[in-house]
Amino acid sequence: MPNWSFEQRIPPGDDRPRSVCTGCGFVDYQNPKIIVGTVVRFGDAVLLCRRAIEPRLGYWTIPAGYMELGETAEQGAKREAAEEACADVQIESLLAVYSIPSASQVQLIFRGTLAEPAFAAGAESLEVELVRWNNIPWQQLAFPSVVWALRHDRSIVEEGAAPPFSAPTSLWGHDLENWPPVG
Amino acid sequence: MPNWSFEQRIPPGDDRPRSVCTGCGFVDYQNPKIIVGTVVRFGDAVLLCRRAIEPRLGYWTIPAGYMELGETAEQGAKREAAEEACADVQIESLLAVYSIPSASQVQLIFRGTLAEPAFAAGAESLEVELVRWNNIPWQQLAFPSVVWALRHDRSIVEEGAAPPFSAPTSLWGHDLENWPPVG
Numbered sequence: 001m002p003n004w005s006f007e008q009r010i011p012p013g014d015d016r017p018r019s020v021c022t023g024c025g026f027v028d029y030q031n032p033k034i035i036v037g038t039v040v041r042f043g044d045a046v047l048l049c050r051r052a053i054e055p056r057l058g059y060w061t062i063p064a065g066y067m068e069l070g071e072t073a074e075q076g077a078k079r080e081a082a083e084e085a086c087a088d089v090q091i092e093s094l095l096a097v098y099s100i101p102s103a104s105q106v107q108l109i110f111r112g113t114l115a116e117p118a119f120a121a122g123a124e125s126l127e128v129e130l131v132r133w134n135n136i137p138w139q140q141l142a143f144p145s146v147v148w149a150l151r152h153d154r155s156i157v158e159e160g161a162a163p164p165f166s167a168p169t170s171l172w173g174h175d176l177e178n179w180p181p182v183g
Numbered sequence: 184m185p186n187w188s189f190e191q192r193i194p195p196g197d198d199r200p201r202s203v204c205t206g207c208g209f210v211d212y213q214n215p216k217i218i219v220g221t222v223v224r225f226g227d228a229v230l231l232c233r234r235a236i237e238p239r240l241g242y243w244t245i246p247a248g249y250m251e252l253g254e255t256a257e258q259g260a261k262r263e264a265a266e267e268a269c270a271d272v273q274i275e276s277l278l279a280v281y282s283i284p285s286a287s288q289v290q291l292i293f294r295g296t297l298a299e300p301a302f303a304a305g306a307e308s309l310e311v312e313l314v315r316w317n318n319i320p321w322q323q324l325a326f327p328s329v330v331w332a333l334r335h336d337r338s339i340v341e342e343g344a345a346p347p348f349s350a351p352t353s354l355w356g357h358d359l360e361n362w363p364p365v366g
Contacts, residue, residue: 004204004207004208004209005207016251021187021204021207021209023206023207024187024204024206024207025187026187026204026209026211028209028211030252031216031217031249031250031251031252032217032250032251032252033214034214034215034217034289066214067214067215067289068199068214068215069213069214069215069284069287070284070287071282071284072282072284072350073280073282073289074282074349075282094280094347097256097277097280097291099254099255099256099257099258101252101253101254101255104252104253106217106250106256106291108280108289164277164347166257167255
């Protein structure tokens, strides 16, 4: 049975407190984790997945998840689309690098396409759909960064904006403390 | 005294083996770590630091290091330049995203400038210098990614190449297994 207990302590030669197990002395270095994901286009629609897991179960997201060891960011983004949407995605280019210190994350979001409209709900999705811009369920999106990614992707098509983008400072009216939006 | 012992085991609900402490049950999730760094320009020279620490002690690098919790990638890059080169760097734009699976790293490298030629060796540097392109000590660079970053930065100026760049597949003649180059 788990019986660890961590305390904050500055290891020798370090300059800031780290989590050190009081039982075994293991230093658990905590650094930001990388989320890899893709805005997947097919024609004028994007691929959205309804989450089958917490957090934000039942809300819509783009295929994305933690980058694993032994893969490139592009390979990780492609793996997540396969796992969550059973989709074989062609990764094209880097859309955005979103630093989100409050979540200890850096999100690397790519643009990608489907060769065929072939997809299905993976184990972590309730359903997967190709959704046109006018039909995006903005109030049912899982995270602010999903809003950012969809809008940034759209800004390339509509305004000729140049990627990669960073996390917007205005948050387009969505701040993380007040997420999810009410109503 | 440290007395931890980890074994590879698939935790409940997971899909791959993780490091689990046999003593206390702690799951040490290992994900790629983020390196943040900057190619810092002043006029036609770039800022290089000679490493005072292992690995590659005595070799030259750009200011770069592990991204910490509670900061954006840009803030981390700026912090590393302050720590290693006592330099107040203006971060400008994203130069490259280098996925290096063999090192379990993703490097986020920025372009930046110095307003004044003010710098000094920080605790992790033996010396810091502004070096012109023709004087870059290619055989004394610490890591392949330092070569990539310097060449990618140069390709913007010389060839109008468009960032961000990825890790080169050709490695410009430098493969990681045979690094450092001989001679």
